[in-house]
Amino acid sequence: MQNKCPVCSIAQNPIHIYRQPFIAPGWERVHYRDIVCCGWCGFVYVQRKRLSLESQVDYVRENKYSNQYVASLPRPSIAEYHRASFSFLHAYLSKFSNHRTMRVLDVGCSSGQFLSLFKRRGYGLVHGVDPSPTSKVLAKKWWDILVYTATIEQFAAREKYDVIVLYSVLEHLQSLKSIVKKLASMLVLNGMLFLSVPDTVRFGKTLIEPFMEISLEHINFFTEQSLSNLLGLYGFTHVASFRHASDTYGTMVLDTLWQNTGQKKRVLMCKDGILALQKYVGKSYRTLYSIERVIQQHTRRHQQYVVWGTGSLTARLLATTSLLRAPIPFFVDNNPAFHGKTLLGKPVHKPDRLSSCSMPVLIGSFLFERDIRRVLQEEYRYTTDNILSLRD
Ligand SMILES: [Zn+2]
Secondary structure, eight states: OOEEOTTTOOEEOOEEEEEEEEOOTTOSSOEEEEEEEOTTTOOEEEOGGGOOTTTSOOTTTSOTTTSTTTOSSOOHHHHHHHHHHHHHHHHHHHHHSOGGGOEEEEETOTTSHHHHHHHHHTOSEEEEEESOHHHHHHHHHHHOOEEEESOTTTOOOSSOEEEEEEESOGGGOSOHHHHHHHHHHHEEEEEEEEEEEEOGGGTTTTOSSTTTTOOSSOOEEOOHHHHHHHHHTTTEEEEEEEEEEETTTTEEEEEEEEEEOOOOOOOOOOOHHHHHHHHHHHHHHHHHHHHHHHHHHHHHHOSOOEEEOOSHHHHHHHHHSGGGGSOOSOEEOSOGGGTTOEETTEEEEOGGGGGGOOSOEEEOOSTTHHHHHHHHHHTTOOOGGGEEOSOO
């Protein structure tokens, strides 16, 4: 299928790397993410034309990163890698000029947790913009920070900023070029742009769950060179990079700092993205095979079992393993967004449905396995025999 590369804009049939199917609560059918690589510049991305409306994440309606469930409190685990990024960034910014006079804008700031570090450090002006109206309320309540409710496309800046920050945002966005162009126009000349994205080159370095990096939300897979290709088109010059790990999800993070110098650069071919993705897919498949064996064992041994967790892991496993045919009467999940929906025609309940249930529970999560196990044992009196894991 011919399409235009979101970075170099050359129309082509991109190189197909991997197709990930998902089955999620409330959906009418299976949806796919096709990961491809531009044959000209090497940028790795999810094919836009195949993004069905039903499977796209609606960041406004779902209040995805700022609803009471996700953001009921500022999260300590996130605070840790926010702090690491902030120390890197602050060290550079304070070298360039006095940070107390700097105007900072965080685009896609959620409830303002990262921004709060700038405020505490005494930056001159600290603003955020986020599509979810809840973000504005929480940022005011928790940190007394002003957040505008808008997408970056809608946002009409009233002033120019010295620093613009996009933290875990750029990997979600569809129209990369128009957004980067807009960011350049919102910055003063020689202003700084800070980007934090998942580090594609180090995907799966510690593999917690197979294909975890391929979610419904992430549609751009950046490397330092592909970022440089995109940003160079609009006059950004690379200043520094910082690689670290996000403990929460085992994801490797690539922080980069760019200066709005106005010097435009040509796009250069890079292969690191496609090589990294191919390696990651291979490694994920090997883990997926062992999960498939475990699921088959559970299905042989138990007449029925409940699955706890209907997030992206379960969405992928239902679409690619024999979990699809497992004897599951219903699912449970903590996330209220899923309650009352059905998955493959089976209801998704609140976990308290388990208080009147004697069936074994399969924990459909690696990241929260320990927490779920504890709740099962302490709140619902489950014994070890009745708690099933996806691990070997
Ligand atoms: Zn390209």
